[in-house]
Amino acid sequence: MPDAFENMDRMYRLQRYFYDTTRKYYLLGRDQLLNEMNVRSGERVLEVGCGTARNLIILARRHPDAHFYGLDASAAMLETAQAKTDNAGLKSITLKTALADDFSFNGTFGRAVPFDKIFFSYSISMIPPWRESIDNALANLKPGGTLYLVDFYDQKDLPAAFRKLLKWWLRKFHVQFWDGLLPYFSSLDKDGLVRLDLKPLFRRYSFIASLKKPI
Numbered sequence: 001m002p003d004a005f006e007n008m009d010r011m012y013r014l015q016r017y018f019y020d021t022t023r024k025y026y027l028l029g030r031d032q033l034l035n036e037m038n039v040r041s042g043e044r045v046l047e048v049g050c051g052t053a054r055n056l057i058i059l060a061r062r063h064p065d066a067h068f069y070g071l072d073a074s075a076a077m078l079e080t081a082q083a084k085t086d087n088a089g090l091k092s093i094t095l096k097t098a099l100a101d102d103f104s105f106n107g108t109f110g111r112a113v114p115f116d117k118i119f120f121s122y123s124i125s126m127i128p129p130w131r132e133s134i135d136n137a138l139a140n141l142k143p144g145g146t147l148y149l150v151d152f153y154d155q156k157d158l159p160a161a162f163r164k165l166l167k168w169w170l171r172k173f174h175v176q177f178w179d180g181l182l183p184y185f186s187s188l189d190k191d192g193l194v195r196l197d198l199k200p201l202f203r204r205y206s207f208i209a210s211l212k213k214p215i
């Protein structure tokens with residue numbers, strides 16, 4: 001999907017300036033995921049669709065002995081991300097423009113070995129080739145490594161009117177909960193390719209999933 005670079009740049013060219021302030025009210029569960037990731041000294045952690053690097057900056061401050069990588073389809077978002085990491089004086093974050101379904105630890109980041117942890121924070125819901133992106137993330141994760149996702153769920157335990165309004169609003173930003181996503185995770189677990197843990201949050205407003213690869 002060669003247009004993904006252009007589409008994301010168009011969407012975020014202006015939004016990136018007020019992105020962090022507005023999103024903190026509705027991208028719920030991000031901090032819980034960062035707390036639960038349990039990053040260890042020396043580990044290499046990648047965020048796919050890192051946006052303004054809000055999550056990577058929190059993690060890099062918290063874990064000065066680990067190494068952080070971020071990729072995003074939008075070069076404009078990454079300009080903001082780079083300025084923020086420079087301002088924070090953080091040297092442990094490397095950022096690259098790339099697509100979720102088409103990056104590799106060696107080709108994109110020049111690394112010799114796959115990542116210890118990879119996470120998607122409110123990005124999988126914007127990626128039509130979500131299945132290819134999940135497969136690609138798992139291929140770039142070392143044995144025993146974990147893939148994490150936090151994103152919008154189906155809101156089935158919230159009032160129907162709220163659910164409808166949220167869906168309508170999210171569609172305006174090309175965001176949607178992919179019906180096949182969680183069944184796909186279950187099928188990977190059933191086939192023994194990962195061990196799945198799924199947590200619905202805030203009455204199924206959002207979810208955190210972790211997929212651990214066997215050693």
Ligand SMILES: C[S@@+](CC[C@H](N)C(=O)[O-])C[C@H]1O[C@@H](n2cnc3c(N)ncnc32)[C@H](O)[C@@H]1O
Pocket residue numbers: 004008009012023027030048049050051052054055071072073074077098099100101120121122123126127
């Ligand atoms: C809603 S933002 C989330 C940003 C950040 N992860 C956070 O939690 O604040 C989604 C990000 O995914 C990026 N994105 C969308 N499609 C992508 C793709 N196919 N490959 C890589 N990044 C993509 C967008 O450019 C955007 O920066």
